Each structure stands twice: as structure tokens, then as C-alpha cells.
Amino acid sequence: MKPIELLQPASGALDLEILGLSKHFGDVAALDDVSLHIPAGSFHALLGENGAGKSTLVKCLVGYYTADKGTVLVDQREVEIPTPREASKLGIGMVYQHFTLVPSMTVAENLVIARGALPALLNWREERARLAAFMETLPFKLPLDKPAGGLAAGEKQKVEIIKQLYLQRRLLILDEPTSVLTLDEADEALGLIKQLARNQQLSVLIITHKFREVSAYADAVTVLRRGRYAGHGKVAELTVDQMAEMMVGSAVARDAAPRANRPAIPEGAARLRIQQLTALGDHGLPVLKNIDLSVYPGEILGIAGVSGNGQKALIEVLIGQREKSGGKVQVHGKDYSGRRAELALCKVNSLPEEPLRNACVGNLSVADNLALRNYDQPPLARSGWINWRALRAQAKTYVENFRIKTDGIDAKIQTLSGGNVQRAVLARELSHPVDLLIVANPVFGLDFNAVAETHSRLLAARAQGTAILLVSEDLDELLELSDRIVVMSEGEIVFEVDAAHADIRELGRHMAGSHALAEATA
């Protein structure tokens, strides 16, 4: 790789020290006396369970929240970061789990306007030349003239990272940046950042739930537990189990359910049958082309594929967020269109990805959101009248059973940590018997305990005869959970295999698409 001259900022990586940071929300201590130190050029990982306070900590660093107590030192000098502007001036930048690009603007425009203080009249030729020179230094190419809205998730996240590099940040904060990326994309992005850190151009603070990324890229870790400092150390001197132990405060047992002990799939008619399903994407082009699928009771059908190959559209059609343009969807042998009455009758539930966007109403309370499925059924409602007491009782039960960390059931669900929103949806969708479950990337943003718990809940539902359609970008997850795996590519099902005999490389080849397959066989 070429050296990255253009990124040579005046001062390079910065040294960050946090002392005794505290932050309360009402009665909740999201952060309590947390300290950490990131030497210049270090790649530092922040670990902790869902709701441990990781996002809160970094939001204090970039000025979205103001800490109640504590000191932040940049290059040993005390600084105040009351608003994002000060963070920006200090050279602290952040990449989020969600995207902040303007969808209607091109990638180039997005990068240029990110610079903030722009002259009244832009010299586009000059800007483009600068951008082009900058892009030369990058290990991957970006479609500069495409509207950001048309990019796949992986590409968008790369643009977000590139944007921060373009802004010549001295400290880059990443809050679960790779949950929407494939393994290769994540390695590409993190590899680039790691290199910049090694060259003393950047210091990095990354929040992640993936130990793989910690072991591969981080120099040191700091662990939070329930808002408090719970330990730190050099990655080279820690095992994964030791880190996990720091996170939960006790020894952890981590084991996957052995495939052999699974109950067999009972004989029976297909619970979900999809025939010749077609659908159009946002730009009017076909995204689903004649999909044929069946899912049987007590079976987990895994759908593999590189993101952006129609899996998302398939889920959207199945949960009623996209119109189909042709074909048939049948549940229990009857045509199914996802209306509320059918959902209740056929016991169809779903765990879509990005739960806050797809499955929750952010400004309604936790209790209301937990009732989204059954607010119009007894005992929560009788002949149209809502029984608020029953609704609140249900919420309390769910919060307890699924250990959802929230400031009470009346808190707006958007104030919950990412993992706890996911947990709330899980509680809502899995607390009653389910006949058909539509699932997409169910463990995005969950800590390792919650991942194991979610997986075992899915397997428990399967054991009770639920038919599960599982879309996941994580092949390991698919291999661990599924009974059958199909691969989607360019809107079509291109491959099907019994999960017990699936080979990860073969799956990968089919995921890569037809030309790659042709090359491999040629």
C-alpha cells in the first residue's frame, strides 16, 4: 500500500485520558467513575455487556452528552467538550452503527460537505481533484458519483470511515462499526484503520462485541460493567475468556449446542411456502426473482448471502414492509398477506434487523412497544378497550424474564441501549407460542452472553415446532443454527444444502456470485 501523505495532519494521533467520568440519566448511573487511557497511536477496544455504558462514554467524548463529573485530557491538557463542534475541533470523530450520510447526495458531495466550514462558492473541480488524490491513497475504491442512498450497507459504512479519515481526525471512535459489514469488509476497514494507527496518524477507540476483532486489531482493552470500570489490559496478555470474565464479573461457560442433540424435524406440510415470488426494489428494479422456498415446522431454514442480494427485500415482503410484484406466499397452506388478523391467527412473528427502525416505535414507552403484537387481544384488550394494567403487567414480566435493562417500563424505548432494544423485541416476539418466525441478523449488537441466549431461544422455539426462516450475514451463525441453508445471490436462490453437510468454502463461492463460480470451475 502507498503511504498516505494527504492524511499527514499537523499533529497526528492524539493521546486521550479520561478520569473519573460519571453520567446519570434520571436515577440510572450509565457511567460511574470511569477512567481510561489511550496513548497516541494506540488501537483501544472498549468492551462490556449490553447497557454497560459504552455508547454513553463515547457520546460524552464527542459532545452529544455532557458528563456530570470527570475530566477529559487530550495530549495531557484538560479539555471541555460541551458540543460536537468542540470535539470536531479537537480532531475527535465518530463512526456510528447507523448511517449519517445524506442519501440524495453523491458520495463525493457527502465527503465535501462533511468538511463543515465551506466557502460560499465551491470550486468543484478543485474539490474533485483533492478527493481523487485522497482516494488514490486508499486501499479500496469508492463509487464517488453514486448517490449515497443507493449504496449497500457495507459500502455506506466504508464511506463513513473514509469521511472521518478525509476530515483528518486524530482520534477515531467507532461504535459497533462492523455489525453491518461482512467479514471481508470488516477486515478491509479495520485493517486500514489499524495501519493508520500504527503510523501514528490516528488513535482509535472501538466498541465491539466481537472478540475476533479485538484479538486481531486492538492493542489494549478497557472493560465496563454496569457503568463502572471493570478492568483493562494488553490484548496480547489476555485470553478471550479472561476478557469475557471481566465483562460479566464471573467465570463464563461458552458452549454451542451440539447439533447431534437436536430433536428431529417432524414430518408435515410446509408451514411457509413461497412460490415464484418477485418484488421490485426502491428504484423499480427487480430485487427478488422467482423465489421458491418452503419452511417446515420444527425447522430452521438459513438464508446466506452477501448483503444487498435481496435478503433484505425478502424479509420486508414477508413482514409486510414491501409489496410483492408477483408470486405467492402461503402460511399453513393459505394465502398470506401479513394483515394483523392473519398475523394473530397464523401466529407469525418476526425479528427484523435494525429493531429500532423496523420493529419499534422509538418515542413510545417500553411497555407500549412490548405490546405491539397483542395490544388488541385479550387480556390486554377487550372489545377494543385497552386494559392498561394488564399491558403494564405484561411489560414488567417481559422486562424481568428477558432482563431488559431499562429505566422503568415507561421510559421511551429509544433511550435503551442498542442491545436492550433488541432484547425487548426478542421478549415480545418469543414470549408466546409461535408457528412461524421470520428472523434477520438477530444478534447484531448483542454481547456474547446475549448472543448465546438468543441462539438458545431460537433453538428452543424450533424444538417446540416453530418454523424459522433465518437470514444472517454470519455464516458461523447459520451453520450453528440452521437445518438447511440456501444461498441468495442477485435476488435468486442459487444453492441449497443440508446444513450438517455444508462446506463453508462452497457456500462462500456461491455467495460470491455466478461469475466467481464460473471462474472457479473454469
Place this chain on the structure above:
Amino acid sequence: MLTKRLDRWLPLMESVGIPIAALLLAMLIFAIFVAIIGQSPATVFYLLYQGGFGSAFAWQNSLLRAAPLILTGLAVAIPAQAGMVIIGGEGALALGALAGAVAGVALSGLPPHGVQAGILFAGMLGGGVWIGLSGWLRHYRGVNETISSLLLSYIGIALLNHFVEGPLKDPASLNKPSTRPIGDVNMIGNLPGMEVHYGLLFGALFALVTWIALRFTTIGFSLRIVGGNPRAAQMAGLRVGWWVVGAAAMGGAAAGMAGAIEVAAVQGAANASVLAGYGYAGILVAFIARQNPLAVIPVAILLGGINAAGGILQRRLDMPDATVLVLQGIAFVVIIASETLSGRLRVWRSTPAPVKPAIPATGASV
């Protein structure tokens, strides 16, 4: 624990406190305005009070104006539950008046109660279809409902004028073109013991029923889901389009009913006099009431009072009676500006309010 109890009341304090503070600020600005044009603010406020609520007569005047204001306030507040900002109440009121007048004439001969019911129903239908159209345009054609409702409102007003001065004009109405009168026997009478017609009761009932439906039934719950996040609503199996159009139509029906009541209780026929700006004032009512249908009732009475006091300002101080419109205008701007404060006021919180991470550091994008 004190902070705990405080937190419990925060939402209420915020939703009552902010509009009241905004109204006080508006009155302050108005006082400055009054002083600049050379009048004593104290006298003006005293007269406003006198003209609105200072006597039984003033109260009656205020309540008469409150009746349509409640309904036009609902025309904004009901669609707001589904996430829409509708400002076309005046046009829906116009069409409601027209439809009500036509129905009144067509049904004459039936028992008066039947005619009255027919007038109200026709008015609701007229207004409901009109604003329902805005909802339809928004959901199925992606047209901004605020703009479409305003444009439709102009068309509605023009339709009323056209029919009143043209095809439906009563030849006997010479100096004030009107439709044919619905007949004295069919007029809606006054509430027992008051000089205020039944329209006030109908409006208040409409508001009360709406509030109950929103607060205690699955209808309100569904609407909040649709308004809060359409994608989640789709996932929950709700027909988003149906709810959006329905909420818009219900709002339109309220404004249409206001028009029909103006015809059946005040004017006796449809004419340009029904267009007294109630549709626009209703926007202010709904925003001060923070889109709460129950709060719409007292706010409408308050604004009805301010409206009613316009005359007394003119008579006593020789100020133009549009002066009260200045107050309303100021209040509107201040109220809209104060909307952005909710959830962010530090004094209301035991800890500093979080700033929503919506605007990234660079100010680049959303």
C-alpha cells in the same frame, strides 16, 4: 424519592408548562407591540379580559366562537396523531357548510331533528372527503400533506364561493349571496338557559369522544404506532394507508361539522360569512393544546374569548379589531418555536438533558 416523583411529573409539567410559558411570552411581545402603537398594555389586557370573560354576555360571545374552534382544532389534532400536519381546516369548513346547506334544503319536510342530523352528517362527509384526500395524496402519492391540505383548502373556499354566488344562489339573497335557507324550524337551537347554541356541546362531545378513543381504545394505540413509525406499523400488520387516510378524514369531518353548525345554528344558509378564519385559528388551538383533543376544549374557549374581545378593543380604544389577530399571530410563532424545546429543557430535569445524536459533529448530514 423526590427526584423520582419529579421525574414522574416531568412529561405533564412539560406539556402544560411549555405552552403556558410560550403564551406568556407571546403576551409580553404583544404588550410591547401595544406600547409601540401608543396604547397602554394594561388597559388592553384588561379589556381583553373584559371582552372575553368579564360578564355573562362576554362568556356567551366567547363560547359561541369556541364551538367552531374546538372542531377546527380537532381537524389539526386528529391527523397529528398519525404524524400529519394538516392546515386545511378552513377549506374543509367551507365544504362542510356547503354540503350541510345543500342537505338541509334537500331534506326539508322531514322532522327537524332528522334534517339537523342530515346537515351535520353531510357537513362531516364534505370536510372528511376533502382532508381525507390530503391523507390519500400523502400515503399513495408521496405529496406533503401540509401543502396539499392548504391548496385543497383554497379550492374548497373557491368552491363555496362559486356555488353560493352561482348555481346554488338563492335569488332572494340580494346583498349577501347565500344558498336557499334551510328554514327556521330546522335551525339548531340554544342550550337550555343559555344564549349559546348546541354546536358547543357537539364540538365538546366530538373532542371528548376522540380523546377517549385515543386514550383508552386500540384505535388510539394503532394510530400512535402508525404515526410514530410506519415501518413498525407495517410489521405489526396495520394498514398504514387506511389509518393515514382515516385520521385525515376524521379531522376533515370535524372541520366540516364546524361549517355545518355555522349554517344550521347561525347563518341559516351557506354564504361567505361562515369563512371567519376559524379554520386557521384552529391550527393555533391544536398547537397550544399540543394536539391533545381534550385540551383543545379549554384552549378553544380561551381563543374564542380573545376573538370576542376584538370588538371591545375597537369600540373603547379605537384599535382595529384585527389587533387580536396580531396577538394570535405572535402566539402562533412563539408556540411553534417552543415545540422544539420539549424534552430539552434543563430546568425540568434532574440531570442535564441529552442532546439527541441526530446531527453529527461536522454538521454534514443527517
